[in-house]
Amino acid sequence: xxxxxxxxxxxxxxxxxxxxxxxxxxxxxxxxxxxxxxxxxxxxxxxxxxxxxxxxxxxxxxxxxxxxxxxxxxxxxxxxxxxxxxxxxxxxxxxxxxxxxxxxxxxxxxxxxxxxxxxxxxxxxxxxxxxxxxxxxxxxxxxxxxxxxxxxxxxxxxxxxxxxxxxxxxxxxxxxxxxxxxxxxxxxxxxxxxxxxxxxxxxxxxxxxxxxxxxxxxxxxxxxxxxxxxxxxxxxxxxxxxxxxxxxxxxxxxxxxxxxxxxxxxxxxxxxxxxxxxxxx
Amino acid sequence: xxxxxxxxxxxxxxxxxxxxxxxxxxxxxxxxxxxxxxxxxxxxxxxxxxxxxxxxxxxxxxxxxxxxxxxxxxxxxxxxxxxxxxxxxxxxxxxxxxxxxxxxxxxxxxxxxxxxxxxxxxxxxxxxxxxxxxxxxxxxxxxxxxxxxxxxxxxxxxxxxxxxxxxxxxxxxxxxxxxxxxxxxxxxxxxxxxxxxxxxxxxxxxxxxxxxxxxxxxxxxxxxxxxxxxxxxxxxxxxxxxxxxxxxxxxxxxxxxxxx
Numbered sequence: 001x002x003x004x005x006x007x008x009x010x011x012x013x014x015x016x017x018x019x020x021x022x023x024x025x026x027x028x029x030x031x032x033x034x035x036x037x038x039x040x041x042x043x044x045x046x047x048x049x050x051x052x053x054x055x056x057x058x059x060x061x062x063x064x065x066x067x068x069x070x071x072x073x074x075x076x077x078x079x080x081x082x083x084x085x086x087x088x089x090x091x092x093x094x095x096x097x098x099x100x101x102x103x104x105x106x107x108x109x110x111x112x113x114x115x116x117x118x119x120x121x122x123x124x125x126x127x128x129x130x131x132x133x134x135x136x137x138x139x140x141x142x143x144x145x146x147x148x149x150x151x152x153x154x155x156x157x158x159x160x161x162x163x164x165x166x167x168x169x170x171x172x173x174x175x176x177x178x179x180x181x182x183x184x185x186x187x188x189x190x191x192x193x194x195x196x197x198x199x200x201x202x203x204x205x206x207x208x209x210x211x212x213x214x215x216x217x218x219x220x221x222x223x224x225x226x227x228x229x230x231x232x233x234x235x236x237x238x239x240x241x242x243x244x245x246x247x248x249x250x251x252x253x254x255x256x257x258x259x260x261x262x263x264x265x266x267x268x269x270x271x272x273x274x275x276x277x278x279x280x281x
Numbered sequence: 282x283x284x285x286x287x288x289x290x291x292x293x294x295x296x297x298x299x300x301x302x303x304x305x306x307x308x309x310x311x312x313x314x315x316x317x318x319x320x321x322x323x324x325x326x327x328x329x330x331x332x333x334x335x336x337x338x339x340x341x342x343x344x345x346x347x348x349x350x351x352x353x354x355x356x357x358x359x360x361x362x363x364x365x366x367x368x369x370x371x372x373x374x375x376x377x378x379x380x381x382x383x384x385x386x387x388x389x390x391x392x393x394x395x396x397x398x399x400x401x402x403x404x405x406x407x408x409x410x411x412x413x414x415x416x417x418x419x420x421x422x423x424x425x426x427x428x429x430x431x432x433x434x435x436x437x438x439x440x441x442x443x444x445x446x447x448x449x450x451x452x453x454x455x456x457x458x459x460x461x462x463x464x465x466x467x468x469x470x471x472x473x474x475x476x477x478x479x480x481x482x483x484x485x486x487x488x489x490x491x492x493x494x495x496x497x498x499x500x501x502x503x504x505x506x507x508x509x510x511x512x513x514x515x516x517x518x519x520x521x522x523x524x525x526x527x528x529x530x531x532x533x534x535x536x537x538x539x540x541x
Contacts, residue, residue, distance in 0.1 A: 011453060012372035013368075015365060015368030015372075016364070016368040016369060016374065016380065019364065019384055019428065020365070022361055022420060022424060023383055023386070023421070026417055028383075030399045030401060030402040033398065033401045033402040033405060034394075034397060034402075037401045037405075082297065086297045089293060089294050093286075093294075106297075106301060108301075108302075109301055109302060109305045111527075111528050112305055112517065112520070112521045112524065113482050113497075113498060113501065115501050115502055115505070116501060116513070119308075119513060119517065122509065123304070123307050123308065123509065124304055124307055126320070128318075128321075129320060129321075130303075130307055130321060133321040133322075160300065160301065220391070222391070222393075223393055223484075223485055224484060228505065238391075242393075245397075245400070251400070251404065254397060255397065258397045262390065262394055269389070
């Protein structure tokens, strides 16, 4: 496209090389370093597969992955089920000129600090927090409930975050849907329920899958929410990884666990690649 | 039937809004607590915890660090992203689809793993933990974002203006600085402010890659060890306020883009 002779070949590479170089140097290379590290022994170096075999033989490591997958699956399902009707209401029931405001309000808490967001759920769920005070105060229960430091707390913190994210993606998806599809279905005699089940839902499925995949990736790799809200009653994978670094300085094992975590995400990606590709095209 | 759906919709939407806003309202409300515990009953209003935060040098220096790392890493990310987007949008490069994929790849990897990788690499290379190391990590996560935003806004309509400038004898660097950058300014600012919000809020990379001087989210994390404390509420509310300002700036820059 450039007509300026020699610079036509040099210039484009001069433009893209800094960004490519940064990505290779600080993303690809670290990843390779991590791969090597995962194959060395913590004490004394030397190549070994023991970091990986530990994962499969040590039941507590294995359990962390099971916990992570369970929590992520629950969070993804609950978030989609909560967010879809909400996004639908925003797109269909709220008058057009209020929609932008309604959506902005819905994602406003998104912008509180990540650490603080989890902490503020602690204020709500603690022994003497808002919910327990309200329940004991009104005489519904006599003893405060154990809400914080449980899996329920972790899931609540996660769902809070992902409902906002999914509302955004599903809302965008619903708005992209041409109204003529719905009109056509109505003309052909379908009621609102049938139109929704057979027309709207299938057409928004790719968007839901993209949102669900995003939820999966962000949820399974997150350290803060389970650490603050879940306490140490059950470990999730990111907590296990951080423990190897923080308490034991065991980089090789932490690397191996990170790579296993990434492999799981890759498998999830391949599983929903069909929908993710549609979205990209 | 219609009105039932309407009422049910309203109730449902209210419930979800309630769920979404509950922790934030509690956070801000109890940051105004007059006594030492951020739990009911509410004893405020009082600004004493904001005063306590602003006179805490650890927190204020962490805040300055955060703003510094966020602005410098975002400026770097947006510069690299812009140049790269311009290169890919205007020139035909061999394997450009693959290379664009490489640039956006970090988006699909969790921050924890990016931080881990850098930690291992820096550890081997003997690079000490520092704000600079964390800043490098922030560029890694924000570069793909800046690139994607700017690349998607690089319309064909600018090609003609750029060609006209070249025909009139402008050297390539003048074309970029005087034509492309001003035309792309909204997308560039949008990328910059969005990166700012992500970097400003990023925890795990900073946690892994800094030691003595650190960023605000890490300092807040340290504060959490002392249990529930209205000081944390106050600093959290302040962070929220800064993020909102950045988001509004992001919205304004993108909105201006849409009108033109």
